[in-house]
Amino acid sequence: xxxxxxxxxxxxxxxxxxxKISNGVLTVDKAPIEALAKEDDRIKSVxxxxxxxxxxxxxxxxxxxIEPRCKVEGDCDIFPGTIGSVKxxxxxxxxxxxxxxxxxxxxxxxxxxxxxxxxxxxxxxTPFSKLLNLVCVFEPVDGLKQxxxxxxxxxxxxxxxxxxxxxxxxxxxxxTETFExxxxxxxxxxxxxxxxxxxxxxxxxxxxxxxxxxYGVDAKKILPTLMYPTEVFDxxxxxxxxxxxxxxxxxxxxxxxxxxxxxxxxHGKEINFCAHIITNENxxxxxxxxxxxxxxxxxxxxxxxxxxxxxxxxxxxxxxLIMNCTKIEKKGIKTVLVTDEYAGRDGGSQSLxxxxxxxxACVTGGNANEVVVLPKLDKVIxxxxxxxxxxxxxxxxxRPDGTIEIEIQAITGATxxxxxxxxxxxx
Amino acid sequence: xxKEIERAGIPVVHMCTITPISLTVxxxxxxxxxxIPHPLGNPALDKADEKxxxxxxxxxxxxxxxxxVTGQTVFDK
Numbered sequence: 001x002x003x004x005x006x007x008x009x010x011x012x013x014x015x016x017x018x019x020k021i022s023n024g025v026l027t028v029d030k031a032p033i034e035a036l037a038k039e040d041d042r043i044k045s046v047x048x049x050x051x052x053x054x055x056x057x058x059x060x061x062x063x064x065x066i067e068p069r070c071k072v073e074g075d076c077d078i079f080p081g082t083i084g085s086v087k088x089x090x091x092x093x094x095x096x097x098x099x100x101x102x103x104x105x106x107x108x109x110x111x112x113x114x115x116x117x118x119x120x121x122x123x124x125x126t127p128f129s130k131l132l133n134l135v136c137v138f139e140p141v142d143g144l145k146q147x148x149x150x151x152x153x154x155x156x157x158x159x160x161x162x163x164x165x166x167x168x169x170x171x172x173x174x175x176t177e178t179f180e181x182x183x184x185x186x187x188x189x190x191x192x193x194x195x196x197x198x199x200x201x202x203x204x205x206x207x208x209x210x211x212x213x214x215y216g217v218d219a220k221k222i223l224p225t226l227m228y229p230t231e232v233f234d235x236x237x238x239x240x241x242x243x244x245x246x247x248x249x250x251x252x253x254x255x256x257x258x259x260x261x262x263x264x265x266x267h268g269k270e271i272n273f274c275a276h277i278i279t280n281e282n283x284x285x286x287x288x289x290x291x292x293x294x295x296x297x298x299x300x301x302x303x304x305x306x307x308x309x310x311x312x313x314x315x316x317x318x319x320x321l322i323m324n325c326t327k328i329e330k331k332g333i334k335t336v337l338v339t340d341e342y343a344g345r346d347g348g349s350q351s352l353x354x355x356x357x358x359x360x361a362c363v364t365g366g367n368a369n370e371v372v373v374l375p376k377l378d379k380v381i382x383x384x385x386x387x388x389x390x391x392x393x394x395x396x397x398x399r400p401d402g403t404i405e406i407e408i409q410a411i412t413g414a415t416x417x418x419x420x421x422x423x424x425x426x427x
Numbered sequence: 428x429x430k431e432i433e434r435a436g437i438p439v440v441h442m443c444t445i446t447p448i449s450l451t452v453x454x455x456x457x458x459x460x461x462x463i464p465h466p467l468g469n470p471a472l473d474k475a476d477e478k479x480x481x482x483x484x485x486x487x488x489x490x491x492x493x494x495x496v497t498g499q500t501v502f503d504k
Contacts (some may be wrong), residue, residue: 285459
């Protein structure tokens, strides 16, 4: 069984009277996008703009970043169970609009959205400054509750990304890549002798707008389970969270999960990538205990030799990370943890809320408390009204000269805990 | 804070949800609570049941405070 990704390289985005992709140029007609957004009567209006790499543009408050994709062959629709019907993803052919993203923005929570700068030092900290961004800023109807606003913007973003993705359906991809998966029996026979490596993928599920959805199911309601690693490429896992911008996994990152992509690169050569296990980060202790018991049990049942564990978010999920690590290590299975740090502005404080000597192999996405000064940029898409309130900012972040002094915590994707950015540290 | 108050000679019971972190940071008397967003209550219960739950938690904490311990102890019974 395999999934072929066909990459349609997008070289430019322009507005026009008819949405289409031609010679790598995406033309966007705003009207159908506005109509898609307004299908939901909770959305009052949407402002659509384009931000290109190198432009003096700041986008904030950013909610999600989504890659437009389209199923060309296969059973499911893109984003199965979320906006597509509940069918299994990860097989057939999928077209990808490469080099661009749909960015959704709006003041949902205010302090838990992010900043994307397209130019300057801020741009260096976010992977999304390198993309052509179709930015949609959503205004809610009066009196709408935050959780309804979040849901409305979440779904609108997926619908718009699907709409753009479908423009690539009849376009010949510039390149293709094939990912092959097999069942356990075949896997055991075919890759005999190679170390059995799994991926334990922790999903943000703290609730109160800190949620992730798997085929439409709120991840806090799942028990750890197994995925074909190709399923994420069709949008089987989507972000629904408003948390610190630097280390949440926007939907774009789920669809391009670099741990999955890189494990595939080594699969069948040095390792046998034979398990993608998803688990959650709930706020009840019993849930943390149950879920970490189940991830460790699954790793043992699958006779894994080693696993990579990635976290999403920080604080109490650090306890889930350490529980996963220690329980899996005690089964005799090696673990490598991928996380980030909240080590204070001077980097001198304890980086994680919990720790254990068994967690002796750790990759960091950087220190989220690191302070940067962002220059004044010419154009703002969205509003700067919440910069002082955003996680990582303070009442003095917006300076009188228009520059912003802020922790990189506020920058979308800056300290990605699946390694989707360039930042790390060694010691 | 737990450790500093104990250092001054006053016994402390740490009521918290994520007891593994409390163990890591070195609390001696730990009483597990309900959930991170609502440690000392449960919005899913009606008022009478929630009051009962709250009283039980406080009594358990007071009981822990007056129990001799020889090492880090989680009062999870």
